[in-house]
Amino acid sequence: xxxxxxxxxxxFWMTMAMLLPFAGMFWYVIHRKSVVDCGPSTTLPAAMSxxxxxxxxxxxxxxxxxxxxxxxxxPIMATALAATGGGPVQxxxxxxxxxxxxxxxxxxEAGKPVRFSGRxxxxxxxxxxxxxxxRMLFTMLMMPGVSKATSVVRTFTxxxxxxxxxxxxxxxxxxxxxxxxxxxxxxxAT
Amino acid sequence: MTIATAIVNSTPVFGRMFNVDKSTGLEEINAWxxxxxxxxxxxxxxxxxxxLVMPATQIFNLDTGHFYTTLTLHGAALAFxxxxxxxxxxxxxxxxxxxxxxxxxxxxxxxxxxxxLGAAILTVAILMGFKVSLVVMFPLPLVGAQMGIWSMNTxxxxxxxxxxxxxxxxxxxPLLVLKMLFHGKKRPELVLAERSLNDPGMLGMTxxxxxxxxxxxxxxxxxxxxLLALYGVIPMSMAAWxxxxxxxxxxxxxxxxxxxxxxxxxxTSAMYATLPLYLADGTRKLFSDKLANAGLWILLLTSIxxxxxxxxxxxxxxxxxxxxxxxIMSWGTGIGAALSIFTVLATIWQHGLRAEPGIIxxxxxxxxxxxxxxxxxxxxxxxxxxxxxxxxxxxxxVMTVILAMSVMWMGVLYHHYxxxxxxxxxxxxxxxxxxxxxxxxxxxxxxxxxxxAAGMPRRFADWNQEGWxxxxxxxxxxxxxxxxxxxxxxxNLLQSRELNEAIGQRVGAT
Numbered sequence: 001x002x003x004x005x006x007x008x009x010x011x012f013w014m015t016m017a018m019l020l021p022f023a024g025m026f027w028y029v030i031h032r033k034s035v036v037d038c039g040p041s042t043t044l045p046a047a048m049s050x051x052x053x054x055x056x057x058x059x060x061x062x063x064x065x066x067x068x069x070x071x072x073x074x075p076i077m078a079t080a081l082a083a084t085g086g087g088p089v090q091x092x093x094x095x096x097x098x099x100x101x102x103x104x105x106x107x108x109e110a111g112k113p114v115r116f117s118g119r120x121x122x123x124x125x126x127x128x129x130x131x132x133x134x135r136m137l138f139t140m141l142m143m144p145g146v147s148k149a150t151s152v153v154r155t156f157t158x159x160x161x162x163x164x165x166x167x168x169x170x171x172x173x174x175x176x177x178x179x180x181x182x183x184x185x186x187x188x189a190t
Numbered sequence: 191m192t193i194a195t196a197i198v199n200s201t202p203v204f205g206r207m208f209n210v211d212k213s214t215g216l217e218e219i220n221a222w223x224x225x226x227x228x229x230x231x232x233x234x235x236x237x238x239x240x241x242l243v244m245p246a247t248q249i250f251n252l253d254t255g256h257f258y259t260t261l262t263l264h265g266a267a268l269a270f271x272x273x274x275x276x277x278x279x280x281x282x283x284x285x286x287x288x289x290x291x292x293x294x295x296x297x298x299x300x301x302x303x304x305x306x307l308g309a310a311i312l313t314v315a316i317l318m319g320f321k322v323s324l325v326v327m328f329p330l331p332l333v334g335a336q337m338g339i340w341s342m343n344t345x346x347x348x349x350x351x352x353x354x355x356x357x358x359x360x361x362x363x364p365l366l367v368l369k370m371l372f373h374g375k376k377r378p379e380l381v382l383a384e385r386s387l388n389d390p391g392m393l394g395m396t397x398x399x400x401x402x403x404x405x406x407x408x409x410x411x412x413x414x415x416x417l418l419a420l421y422g423v424i425p426m427s428m429a430a431w432x433x434x435x436x437x438x439x440x441x442x443x444x445x446x447x448x449x450x451x452x453x454x455x456x457x458t459s460a461m462y463a464t465l466p467l468y469l470a471d472g473t474r475k476l477f478s479d480k481l482a483n484a485g486l487w488i489l490l491l492t493s494i495x496x497x498x499x500x501x502x503x504x505x506x507x508x509x510x511x512x513x514x515x516x517x518i519m520s521w522g523t524g525i526g527a528a529l530s531i532f533t534v535l536a537t538i539w540q541h542g543l544r545a546e547p548g549i550i551x552x553x554x555x556x557x558x559x560x561x562x563x564x565x566x567x568x569x570x571x572x573x574x575x576x577x578x579x580x581x582x583x584x585x586x587x588v589m590t591v592i593l594a595m596s597v598m599w600m601g602v603l604y605h606h607y608x609x610x611x612x613x614x615x616x617x618x619x620x621x622x623x624x625x626x627x628x629x630x631x632x633x634x635x636x637x638x639x640x641x642x643a644a645g646m647p648r649r650f651a652d653w654n655q656e657g658w659x660x661x662x663x664x665x666x667x668x669x670x671x672x673x674x675x676x677x678x679x680x681x682n683l684l685q686s687r688e689l690n691e692a693i694g695q696r697v698g699a700t
Contacts, residue, residue, distance in 0.1 A: 014564075022560055025535070041542075043539065063567075075573075126580050139581075140504070
């Protein structure tokens with residue numbers, strides 16, 4: 001459930017979940033107070049204050065809950081854990097330049113964390129990894145001239161050929177800046 | 191007759207929409223706003239056509255270079271000379287009428303000239319090959335010149351245009367607003383609806399002007415340095431600090447992000463000012479001024495540093511602490527929005543609403559703005575940022591915020607139009623605009639968000655990869671409906687002359 005929520009389509013449905021009740025409430029209030037009965041409301045000020053408190057409390061609780069639930073899915077967390085955990089990590093170092101990637105390897109093993117460390121050589125570039133079924137798994141923004149490489153740690157669970165795309169507009173051949181990453185079965189039984 | 195009135199009168203087609211009414215003695219607050227609003231709609235026409243050409247280049251498999259050209263042209267025309275200039279025009283008319291001060295002299299003239307000349311120069315540069323997208327993507331302009339994609343002269347022309355537009359938005363317009371609010375003598379004959387600076391209908395205007403000025407000054411410093419180096423006034427070595435991609439990107443987004451927030455503050459304030467005028471029981475009061483102002487302050491304080499969410503996916507180049515901060519502050523803006531939502535709905539609930547097209551347009555823009563706010567908060571969460579950044583989600587977010595705020599201003603313009611021109615707009619056409627915009631605006635926004643959810647990259651000339659073209663088709667269909675809505679709106683402005691119903695009413699008397 002949470003795995004889906006913190007995917008691209010999960011984001012879409014979360015946005016709709018925020019919009020639709022609000023849009024419905026908006027339509028109801030406007031319709032009710034401009035068509036059905038546009039006279040002054042008989043709702044007492046104390047009741048309005050109560051509604052205000054409920055509304056703000058609900059908004060606050062929902063916002064906090066969503067963000068706390070997302071902690072587990074923040075790649076920054078996984079990257080920080082991998083940096084301090086001391087376990088084996090597969091390293092993929094890459095340099096992005098218009099309009100190609102130089103990568104230390106294009107093959108990684110499933111089931112083991114992979115640390116992608118990327119730098120941009122000329123202008124801004126992205127490094128987005130797409131699952132073989134077309135879903136985007138994550139993206140990295142790389143800016144030239146920064147001292148630290150952009151980094152993400154990811155553990156692939158499925159083998160296959162993953163598409164890599166640049167998602168930062170980098171000029172007239174930006175759409176052709178692509179590569180592939182092959183995820184193979186683990187060579188050592190874990 | 192002022193020079194602004196003369197320009198409006200001599201402009202074909204669009205000039206007929208905004209012929210200034212000189213019979214009321216209000217030309218000093220009507221003329222420059224009328225010219226700016228007219229110019230903004232000319233740019234809308236340009237941006238609208240380009241917005242449809244952009245997906246068409248993909249659907250008909252045209253040269254990918256055309257896509258990137260129209261992408262840059264469309265974004266630049268829509269965001270600055272249309273949306274921002276519309277805000278300047280209607281916003282100035284509001285503030286002029288609220289504080290009773292003339293909008294005359296060199297400052298409004300320079301505001302108009304720098305915005306439109308700058309946008310025109312940038313357009314020339316783009317047509318010369320300067321395909322850098324709306325957000326410049328620095329250091330792409332310089333890298334493109336080094337790679338021979340465009341010439342260094344093109345870069346100089348493009349940067350000159352951008353600099354003029356920025357000078358308008360960061361310096362001239364905020365100074366003009368602040369001068370009107372804090373300096374000069376009030377002229378009672380120009381007061382249409384007097385408001386104090388603490389009034390929710392004015393507070394957003396002050397905060398917005400200060401936000402633009404303060405958040406934009408670092409970009410002015412960087413832009414001035416780069417431009418001086420490009421023109422050879424100072425050696426390139428002296429501009430090296432400003433040409434650092436990190437420096438440019440951070441100062442750019444400190445401004446660009448807060449530009450959108452400043453526009454939100456301004457339009458929220460306009461909503462607070464306009465809504466009470468359409469309450470059914472004639473009370474002309476918001477549910478709570480304190481709550482309304484609290485919403486504006488929270489929005490301001492949280493949004494200032496939430497720009498950090500633009501760089502979440504560059505971790506650890508941007509430290510994690512700043513990413514978390516950007517995440518939290520971005521969701522904090524939602525608290526400010528929640529207060530504003532409650533204020534608007536509670537006001538309508540308590541006092542009833544006269545559902546005229548102008549106020550319904552403004553409220554419709556408000557709902558679209560909430561959709562945009564939700565999409566912005568979602569993409570500012572660190573977990574979601576990693577699966578949405580760089581996708582069509584972001585394009586949908588930017589287009590939606592520009593569209594939402596523009597429609598809110600177009601609704602507010604309904605209210606100001608009779609004062610400016612002495613003519614009345616047709617409510618039936620207004621209702622048709624609302625119907626078409628509801629379908630087109632929400633349809634286009636949701637299609638773009640869905641494309642982003644499916645991983646469709648933004649600023650990307652090949653939507654056929656991974657079957658993303660379906661979203662392209664949806665964007666075109668809803669874009670056409672949206673285009674039809676704007677045509678109806680402009681036709682309403684054009685034919686209002688034929689109604690010949692000069693009502694001569696002042697805004698404050700409605």
